[in-house]
Amino acid sequence: MVAADLDVVGVGNALVDVLSMETEEFLEQQSLIKGSMQLIEPEEAVRLYEAMGSGVEMSGGSAGNTLAGLASLGGRGGFIGRVCDDELGAVYRHDIQAMGVEFPVPPKTDGAPTGRSLIIVTPDAQRTMNTLLGAAAELHPDDVDASFVARGQVTYLEGYLFDREAAGEAFQKAAAAAHAAGRLVALTLSDSFCVERYLEAFRELVAEEVDIIFGNHDELSLLYESDDPIAAAEKVCDLVVMTRGAKGSLVSSRGTRTEVAAAPVARVVDTTGAGDLFAAGFLYGITHGRDVPTSARLGSVAAAEVISHVGARPETPLKDVAAELLAV
Amino acid sequence: MVAADLDVVGVGNALVDVLSMETEEFLEQQSLIKGSMQLIEPEEAVRLYEAMGSGVEMSGGSAGNTLAGLASLGGRGGFIGRVCDDELGAVYRHDIQAMGVEFPVPPKTDGAPTGRSLIIVTPDAQRTMNTLLGAAAELHPDDVDASFVARGQVTYLEGYLFDREAAGEAFQKAAAAAHAAGRLVALTLSDSFCVERYLEAFRELVAEEVDIIFGNHDELSLLYESDDPIAAAEKVCDLVVMTRGAKGSLVSSRGTRTEVAAAPVARVVDTTGAGDLFAAGFLYGITHGRDVPTSARLGSVAAAEVISHVGARPETPLKDVAAELLAV
Numbered sequence: 001m002v003a004a005d006l007d008v009v010g011v012g013n014a015l016v017d018v019l020s021m022e023t024e025e026f027l028e029q030q031s032l033i034k035g036s037m038q039l040i041e042p043e044e045a046v047r048l049y050e051a052m053g054s055g056v057e058m059s060g061g062s063a064g065n066t067l068a069g070l071a072s073l074g075g076r077g078g079f080i081g082r083v084c085d086d087e088l089g090a091v092y093r094h095d096i097q098a099m100g101v102e103f104p105v106p107p108k109t110d111g112a113p114t115g116r117s118l119i120i121v122t123p124d125a126q127r128t129m130n131t132l133l134g135a136a137a138e139l140h141p142d143d144v145d146a147s148f149v150a151r152g153q154v155t156y157l158e159g160y161l162f163d164r165e166a167a168g169e170a171f172q173k174a175a176a177a178a179h180a181a182g183r184l185v186a187l188t189l190s191d192s193f194c195v196e197r198y199l200e201a202f203r204e205l206v207a208e209e210v211d212i213i214f215g216n217h218d219e220l221s222l223l224y225e226s227d228d229p230i231a232a233a234e235k236v237c238d239l240v241v242m243t244r245g246a247k248g249s250l251v252s253s254r255g256t257r258t259e260v261a262a263a264p265v266a267r268v269v270d271t272t273g274a275g276d277l278f279a280a281g282f283l284y285g286i287t288h289g290r291d292v293p294t295s296a297r298l299g300s301v302a303a304a305e306v307i308s309h310v311g312a313r314p315e316t317p318l319k320d321v322a323a324e325l326l327a328v
Numbered sequence: 329m330v331a332a333d334l335d336v337v338g339v340g341n342a343l344v345d346v347l348s349m350e351t352e353e354f355l356e357q358q359s360l361i362k363g364s365m366q367l368i369e370p371e372e373a374v375r376l377y378e379a380m381g382s383g384v385e386m387s388g389g390s391a392g393n394t395l396a397g398l399a400s401l402g403g404r405g406g407f408i409g410r411v412c413d414d415e416l417g418a419v420y421r422h423d424i425q426a427m428g429v430e431f432p433v434p435p436k437t438d439g440a441p442t443g444r445s446l447i448i449v450t451p452d453a454q455r456t457m458n459t460l461l462g463a464a465a466e467l468h469p470d471d472v473d474a475s476f477v478a479r480g481q482v483t484y485l486e487g488y489l490f491d492r493e494a495a496g497e498a499f500q501k502a503a504a505a506a507h508a509a510g511r512l513v514a515l516t517l518s519d520s521f522c523v524e525r526y527l528e529a530f531r532e533l534v535a536e537e538v539d540i541i542f543g544n545h546d547e548l549s550l551l552y553e554s555d556d557p558i559a560a561a562e563k564v565c566d567l568v569v570m571t572r573g574a575k576g577s578l579v580s581s582r583g584t585r586t587e588v589a590a591a592p593v594a595r596v597v598d599t600t601g602a603g604d605l606f607a608a609g610f611l612y613g614i615t616h617g618r619d620v621p622t623s624a625r626l627g628s629v630a631a632a633e634v635i636s637h638v639g640a641r642p643e644t645p646l647k648d649v650a651a652e653l654l655a656v
Contacts, residue, residue: 054423057385095382
C-alpha cells in the first residue's frame with residue numbers, strides 16, 4: 001500500500017468565481033434566493049453577467065477552496081476536477097498548483113468551457129451563487145485515479161458534485177478507492193437545496209461511505225428530517241461537524257460534543273468560502289494530530305480570514321494567521 | 329459644437345490585472361524593481377505567472393481605473409482603449425460598461441490577446457507591475473473618434489500609452505480633438521521609468537497640450553530635472569497635481585498652492601490604483617464645480633478606499649464613501 005503522503009485529496013467542481021457587490025434590490029430584480037447556490041445555463045449566465053456590476057475573478061469551487069486553505073496552512077493536498085483548455089481553465093490550474101496542491105487531471109480540449117460561478121455579494125456579506133458548471137460537470141469516473149486517492153489521509157467530497165450523474169459516479173469511485181486503501185472519507189453537504197435535490201442518495205452515501213460529515217444546521221436537519229440532526233448523524237459518522245456561522249461550530253466525535261466559538265473578525269465583507277475554509281482548518285488539524293477542539297479552532301481562524309475580504313481563497317498565508325492566534 | 333455631456337473621456341491601456349501577494353524575496357528572485365511598471369513580452373509573462381502565487385483577476389489599466397472611480401462617484405465618463413475578442417477582453421468590456429462608462433471601441437478579432445498586468449503586491453502594500461500590453465498596444469489613431477472626445481469636459485491621457493508609437497499618435501490625436509472642441513486636456517505621468525523613456529516627448533506634449541498634469545514628486549522632478557518641479561510645471565499647466573502617498577497631495581492652481589492631507593485608512597493592503605483613484609476624485613470634483621481643495625479631498629477619499637483592499641477598482645461605491653466623509 002502506498003503511504004498517505006497527502007493530507008487531503010479533494011474531489012469537486014473546478015470553478016472560477018466572478019464576484020460582484022450588489023444591493024438587496026438586485027437579488028429581488030433577478031429573483032435570486034439569498035445565500036443559495038443555483039445552477040444556471042449558458043444563456044442565463046450571459047444575461048446575469050450583463051446585469052452584474054464590475055467584478056473580481058478568482059479561482060473558487062468548494063473543495064478547491066478547501067484544498068487551497070489546507071495548503072495555506074502548510075498542509076499537502078491533491079485535487080480532482082475538470083477544467084477546459086481555455087483562459088479561465090489556465091487561471092484555475094495556475095492558482096491551485098501555485099498553492100502547492102497536486103492537480104493531475106489534464107484540461108479537456110473539447111466540450112464545455114471552464115465552469116464559473118457568478119456570485120452576488122450583498123451589503124450584509126451574504127453570497128448568492130449562480131453556477132454554470134461547464135467543464136466541471138464533465139468530470140468522469142476515469143478522472144479519478146484510485147492510486148492518487150489512496151495517497152490522501154482523507155478524501156474530501158463536495159456535495160455539489162451530485163448535480164451531475166457522471167460526476168456523482170466519480171464521487172462514488174473516489175469514496176470506494178479511499179476506503180479500499182484504508183483512508184477516511186469526508187463529505188460536505190454544500191447547500192440545503194443540493195441536499196434536498198438528492199436526499200436519498202446523500203443518506204445512502206453518508207450511511208455507507210462517510211466518516212466525517214460537514215454541514216450547517218439547515219443542511220443536516222434536511223438530511224435527517226430532524227431538529228437534532230447531530231444525533232442522527234452520529235450513528236453513522238465518526239465525526240459530525242456542524243458549522244454555525246457567527247456562532248462558531250459544534251463537533252461530535254464519536255458522540256462527544258465540543259462547541260467552539262467563531263474567531264473574531266473586524267469587518268465581515270464577504271462570506272463566500274466560509275464553510276470551505278472552516279473545513280480546511282479542521283481537516284488540517286485532524287491530519288496533523290491535533291485534537292478536535294484545536295482542529296475546530298483552526299477551522300474558525302481560517303474561516304475568519306476568508307470572510308474579512310472579497311473572495312473565497314485566503315489573502316494572507318493561513319499558516320501565519322494560525323501561528324499568531326493559536327500558537328500552532 | 330456638441331455639448332460636453334461626459335465629465336471625462338480617458339485614453340489608456342485596456343488591461344486586466346492579475347494580482348498576487350508575494351514576499352520581498354520574490355521580488356529579488358525575479359529581479360523586479362519594487363513600485364515600478366515594466367513592460368514584458370509573452371514568454372516572460374508565462375514564466376512570471378508560473379512563479380506567482382494564486383491570483384485575483386480584475387479589470388485595471390490606469391485611465392480605466394480612473395474612469396471606473398469617476399463613475400463610482402456618480403460621474404459620467406467614456407473610455408478609449410483596445411481589447412481583443414477573448415475571455416479577458418469580455419471581462420474588461422463588461423466591467424467598464426457595468427460602471428456606466430461608455431466604451432465605443434469594438435474588440436479586435438485578430439492580433440494580440442487582451443493585455444494584462446501581472447502585479448506583485450508585497451507585505452508593505454507596494455505594487456510592482458509587469459505588463460504585457462497585448463491588444464492595448466494596438467490602439468490606433470483611428471480608434472480615437474474626435475466627436476467622442478469632444479463630449480468630455482476633460483480628456484484624460486495615460487502616460488503609459490507612450491510606450492507604443494501608434495498609441496502615442498492616438499494620444500496626440502485625442503489631445504488635439506479635445507482642444508479643438510474647447511475642452512481641457514489632462515495627463516498623468518504614470519511612472520518615473522516611463523517619464524525617463526520619453527522625456528523629450530513628454531515635455532513637448534505638456535508644454536503644448538496639457539492643462540492639468542498629475543504626477544508624484546519623482547515623476548515631476550524627472551520631467552523638469554528640478555527639485556521644485558511644481559514651479560516648472562506651473563509655467564505651462566493651469567493645474568499641477570502632485571500626489572504624495574501617505575502625505576496626501578499638493579495642488580497648484582495657476583500658481584496658488586494647496587496642500588491636502590491623505591484620508592485615513594485603517595489598514596493599507598494594496599496601493600495598486602492609488603494614483604488613478606486620486607485622479608478620479610480630483611477630476612470628479614473639478615468637473616462638478618468643486619473648488620480645488622474639495623476636489624483634492626475627493627481624490628484622497630477615493631484613493632483611501634482603493635488602497636484598503638486588493639485591486640485597483642473601488643469595492644464600495646465611492647459616492648457613499650465621499651458622502652459620509654465629505655458631505656458632498
